Amino acid sequence: MGPRSRATGDLGRRWLFADQLGPHFLDAPQQPVLLIESRHAFARRRFHRQKAHLVLSALRHRAAELDRQAMFIQADTYAAALAQVDEPLTVCGPTTHAAERFVQRQEPVTVLPARGFVTSREDFANWAANRGRRRLLLEDFYRDVRVRREILMDGSTPAGGRWNFDHDNRKPPPRGSSRLGAPAPWWPAEDAIDAEVRQDLDRWERDGTVRSVGSDGPRRFAVTRAEAVSALEHFVEHRLPAFGAHEDAMLAGDDWMAHSLLSIPLNLGLLDPLEVVEAAAASYRSGQAPIAAVEGFVRQIIGWRDWTWQLYWHFDRNYRERNALRAHRDVPDWFQDLDAEGNVQARCLSETLRGVRENGWAHHIQRLMVLGNYALQRGWRPDQLTDWFHRSFVDGYDWVMVTNVVGMSQHADGGLLATKPYAAGGAYLNKMSDYCGSCVYDPKVRVGPDACPFTAGYWWFLSRNQERLRHNHRLARPLKQLETLDGIEEVVAQEDDRGSRAP
Numbered sequence: 001m002g003p004r005s006r007a008t009g010d011l012g013r014r015w016l017f018a019d020q021l022g023p024h025f026l027d028a029p030q031q032p033v034l035l036i037e038s039r040h041a042f043a044r045r046r047f048h049r050q051k052a053h054l055v056l057s058a059l060r061h062r063a064a065e066l067d068r069q070a071m072f073i074q075a076d077t078y079a080a081a082l083a084q085v086d087e088p089l090t091v092c093g094p095t096t097h098a099a100e101r102f103v104q105r106q107e108p109v110t111v112l113p114a115r116g117f118v119t120s121r122e123d124f125a126n127w128a129a130n131r132g133r134r135r136l137l138l139e140d141f142y143r144d145v146r147v148r149r150e151i152l153m154d155g156s157t158p159a160g161g162r163w164n165f166d167h168d169n170r171k172p173p174p175r176g177s178s179r180l181g182a183p184a185p186w187w188p189a190e191d192a193i194d195a196e197v198r199q200d201l202d203r204w205e206r207d208g209t210v211r212s213v214g215s216d217g218p219r220r221f222a223v224t225r226a227e228a229v230s231a232l233e234h235f236v237e238h239r240l241p242a243f244g245a246h247e248d249a250m251l252a253g254d255d256w257m258a259h260s261l262l263s264i265p266l267n268l269g270l271l272d273p274l275e276v277v278e279a280a281a282a283s284y285r286s287g288q289a290p291i292a293a294v295e296g297f298v299r300q301i302i303g304w305r306d307w308t309w310q311l312y313w314h315f316d317r318n319y320r321e322r323n324a325l326r327a328h329r330d331v332p333d334w335f336q337d338l339d340a341e342g343n344v345q346a347r348c349l350s351e352t353l354r355g356v357r358e359n360g361w362a363h364h365i366q367r368l369m370v371l372g373n374y375a376l377q378r379g380w381r382p383d384q385l386t387d388w389f390h391r392s393f394v395d396g397y398d399w400v401m402v403t404n405v406v407g408m409s410q411h412a413d414g415g416l417l418a419t420k421p422y423a424a425g426g427a428y429l430n431k432m433s434d435y436c437g438s439c440v441y442d443p444k445v446r447v448g449p450d451a452c453p454f455t456a457g458y459w460w461f462l463s464r465n466q467e468r469l470r471h472n473h474r475l476a477r478p479l480k481q482l483e484t485l486d487g488i489e490e491v492v493a494q495e496d497d498r499g500s501r502a503p
Contacts, residue, residue, distance in 0.1 A: 011027060011028055011030070011031040011032060012031075012032075012087075012088055012089065012090050012110075013031075013032040013033065013034050013071070013085075013087055013088070013089050013090070014026055014027070014031050014032070014033050014034070014089070014090050014091070014092075015033075015034040015036070015089045015090070015091040015103075015109065016033055016034065016035055016062070016091075016092075016269075017091075017094055017095075017099065018035075018037075018055050018058060018059045018268070019095055019116075019267055019268055019269050019397065020092055020115070020116065020269040021058055021059070021062045021225075021268055021269045021270055022116075022225055022228075022268075022269045022270045022271065022272065023225065024115055024116070024269075024272045025092050025115055025116070025269055030069065031069075032069060032070070032071070033066055033069055033070040033071070034070070034071050034073070034085060034089060035059060035062060035063050035066075035070050035071070035072045035073070036072075036073050036074075036075065036078055036081040036082070037056065037059055037060070037072070037073070037074040037075070038075060038076070038077050038078050038081065039074075039075070039076050039204070039209065039210070040076050040077045040078075041078075042056075042204070042210050043204075043209050043210050045387075045391055046211045046212060046213055046391060047212060047213070047391045047392075048212065048213055048214040048356075048360040048391060048392050048393070048394065049201065049212035049213070049214050049215065049216050049360075050214060050215070050216065050217060050219070050220075050359070050360040050394055051214075051360050051391070051392075051393070051394045051396070052201060052210070052212060053194070053197050053198065053201060053216070053217060053219060054219065054221060054223060054264070054268075054360075054394050055268075056197045056200070056201070057193060057194050057197045057219060057223045058223035058224070058268050058270070060072075060193050060196070060197065061193055061223050061224045062224070064193060065224065065225075071085065073085075078102065082106060088108040088109075088110070089106075089108070089109045089110070090109070090110045090111075090112055091103050091109055091110070091111055091112065092112050092113070092114055092115045092116075093111060093112060093113055093114030093115075093121075094114075095114070095116075095309075095397060095398070095399045096397070096398040096399060097317050097398075098398070115269075116266075116269050116272070116273070117273060117305075117306050117309050117310075118145060118149065118273050118274055118277075118301075118302045118306050119145060119306050119310065121310065121313055124141075124310040124313075124314065125314075127141065127144060128314060136311075136314075138303060138304065138307050139163075139164065141303070141306075141307055141310075142163075142299060142302065142303035142307070143158075143163055145302050145303070145306065146158065146163075146298075146302065149274070149302070151277055151278075151281060151298060151302060152281050152284070152291075152294065152295060152298055159281075159284065159291055159295070160291035160292075160295065162295075164295070164299075165244070165291065165292035165295045165296060166296070168244065168245065168292040169244045169245060169247045169248065169292055169293075169296045170247070170248050171245045171246050171248075171249065172246075172249055172431050172432050172433075173246060173249040173250065173251050173432070173433065173434060174246070177251075178251060178252070178253035178254065178434070179251060179253055179254040180242065180246055180249070180251060180254050180257045180258055181242075182238075182239050182242040182243075182256075182257065182258040183238040183239055183242075184256075185231075185234070185235070185239065185256050185261055186230055186231045186234035186235070187220060188219060188220070188221070188222060188223070188227050188231075190217070190218060190219050194217075194219055198216070198217065213336070213337060213338055213357075213391070213392065214338055214356065214357050214358075214360055214392065215357055215358050220261075220359060220361075221261060221264040221265065221394060222264065222265040222268075222270060223265075223268070223270075224270070225270050227265070227270075228262075228265035228268075228270035228271045229271075231260075231261065231262060231265060232262060232265075232271060232275075232276060232279060233279070235260045235261070235262060236279045236280060236282075236283050236288075236289075237283075237288070239258050239260065240258075240260075240280060240283055240288075240289045240293055240294065240297060241283075241288065241289040241290065241293060242258040242293070243258040243259070243260070243289075243293045243296065243297055244258075244290065244292045244293030244294075244295075244296045244297070245292065245293070246258065247296055247365075248365045248432055249365075249432055249433065250348070250363075250365060250366060250370075250429075250432055250433035250434075250435065251433065251434055252347065252351045252433075252434055252435055253434075255355050255358075255359060255361075255362075256363075257363060259363045260297065261361070262276060263305075263395040264361075264394055264395045266301075266305070266395075267395050267397055267400065273301050273302065273305065273306070276301055277297075277298045277301050277302055280294050280297050280298055280301075281294065281298065300364075308399070308400060308403050308404055309399055311403045311407070311417065312398075312399040312402055312403050313399075315403070315413075315416070319402065319403075319406060319407075319413065320383060320386060320402045320406055321383060322382070322406055322412045322413045322414070323381070323382055323383075323412050324411065324412050324413060324414035324415075324468070325376075325379070325410070325411060325412060325421075325465055325468060326379075326468075327376075327379040327380055327381055327382060327410065327412065328379065328381060329378060329379045329380050329381065329499070329500055330380070330381060330384060330500070331375070331380045331381065331384040331385055331388055331500075332380075332500040332501075332502070334502045335353070335375075335388070335502075336388060338353050338356055338357035338392065339353075339502075340353035340354055340357070340502075341354065341357075343502045344502045344503060345439075345440050345441070345502075345503060346439065346440075346441055346452075346453050346454070346503040347435045347436070347438065347439040347440075348370050348429050348433060348435035348436070348439070348454070349370060349371075349374060349453075349503065351435060352366045352370045352371055353371075356371075356392055356393070359394075360392065360393055360394040361393060361394055361395070362393075365432065367389070367393075367404075367409070368408065368409055368422055369422065369424060369428065369429070369432070370429070371389075372385075372405065372408075372409030372410065372422065373409075373422060373423060373424055373454065374453070374454065374457065374503075375409070375410065376409065376410050376411065376421060376422070376423055376461060377423060377453075377454070377457030377458060377460060377461040378457065378499075378500055379461075379464065380500070382405060382406050382410040382412040383406075385405055385409075385410060386401050386402055386405040386406060389401045389404070389405055403417060408422065409422060415472070419472075419474055420472055420474040420475055421461075421465075421469070421475075423458055423461050423462070424454070424458060425443070425446075425452070425454050425455040425457075425458035425459075426441070426442075426443025426444070426452035426454045426455035426458075427443055427444075427455070429443065429454060430443040436452075439452075441453065441503075443455055446459060446487070446491050447487050447490045447491055447494060451494065453495075453498065453503035456491050456494060456495050457495055459482065459485060459488060459491050459492075460491055460492055460495035460496075462475070462478060462479060462482050463482060463488060463491070463492050464492075466479055466482060
């Protein structure tokens with residue numbers, strides 16, 4: 001596909017990045033567009049194969065939809081593509097520090113405020129300034145957004161009489177069942193553009209210009225506005241009612257549970273987050289979905305998603321380099337390569353890595369309490385882990401992963417984002433999943449050949465970091481237990497020896 005253009009008329013040409021593909025990134029439906037496909041963006045890092053496919057497919061589908069309304073340039077780099085453009089451009093604020101610096105250096109390009117989120121950066125700056133010396137708490141931010149946007153509100157009262165239904169949304173998986181039983185997710189059908197993308201990726205890999213990790217297709221996620229709307233409507237009608245109660249549960253035989261899978265089209269810019277939460281709220285108002293499920297889902301969008309985005313910009317650019325717990329071990333090759341099959345015996349870790357390898361996706365508890373928890377216990381470098389999450393997940397972007405991994409998962413910011421490290425032993429995994437029943441390790445054992453690497457790793461983590469964490473009141477009890485724990489020297493020696501080997 002070569003450059004395509006037409007007269008711009010009264011509207012300036014809007015440069016759209018590949019995560020700005022929805023109609024709300026244009027000022028009018030007929031606005032002229034610039035789309036750039038940069039091969040270098042895929043050559044400099046080893047992305048999951050399905051992520052590369054997804055982004056390229058979304059970009060090319062948007063170019064095909066816009067047809068002559070769009071100038072679509074395929075080039076080695078963004079700079080090479082921009083050299084072919086001889087007219088002023090506008091661009092909505094990019095989603096990363098690097099992209100923002102790049103567009104600010106371009107002439108003549110006018111950078112507009114960012115779109116695709118419920119709150120603006122100015123909104124958050126004002127909210128944070130009004131906090132004074134109080135912590136920037138997600139719960140307070142979330143409630144403020146709900147009130148200002150009148151989302152799930154009955155006047156000044158939260159719908160259902162409570163702001164937070166987390167307590168109702170932490171049930172373990174149904175006992176004796178290998179699947180949650182929710183209706184299957186909506187799946188797209190591949191087309192000629194997907195075939196073209198796959199052929200190009202195959203050729204680039206044969207040429208050695210692009211390297212990937214993970215399994216190839218089929219494409220499982222929406223890449224067009226029409227597909228994204230179908231995915232949203234299907235989730236709200238068929239799956240949202242089952243979301244909530246088992247939101248944090250894990251089942252080896254059910255990769256998707258009742259999760260929406262809408263983070264992908266949201267992060268491609270195909271859905272406006274407000275339309276997503278309004279559709280969910282309408283489902284509650286009509287009696288189709290319970291308040292606990294709807295509130296839990298809305299919290300993920302206008303709470304956690306916006307919160308993560310805002311903190312990415314609020315913290316300084318060096319935030320990604322923070323390493324308060326002095327975790328300096330390299331992320332091992334078996335983890336980087338998603339090489340769990342026959343290599344990893346711990347079933348929770350093996351199953352989660354399999355899901356990432358096959359789908360480029362895992363749900364939030366698998367990310368936090370299996371993958372992130374294990375990395376935290378092992379003392380892997382937070383910057384390397386952040387990069388791995390970015391590359392290995394189809395919904396992984398810099399703004400998503402920096403605060404999620406550095407702050408939430410690895411506690412590398414020293415508590416700016418989360419009040420305690422998200423470390424847990426095998427007891428938690430045994431409660432919230434069916435992984436442990438057929439695992440070679442015993443979640444109740446911390447020393448010996450059948451010692452659970454998460455149970456032993458939990459105490460190893462506390463032992464290594466007890467001085468750094470001794471003022472954290474939420475860890476006072478386990479740190480007190482550590483002082484009298486039988487066999488702690490054996491646990492430490494065992495886990496020191498295990499190191500970063502596959503468990």
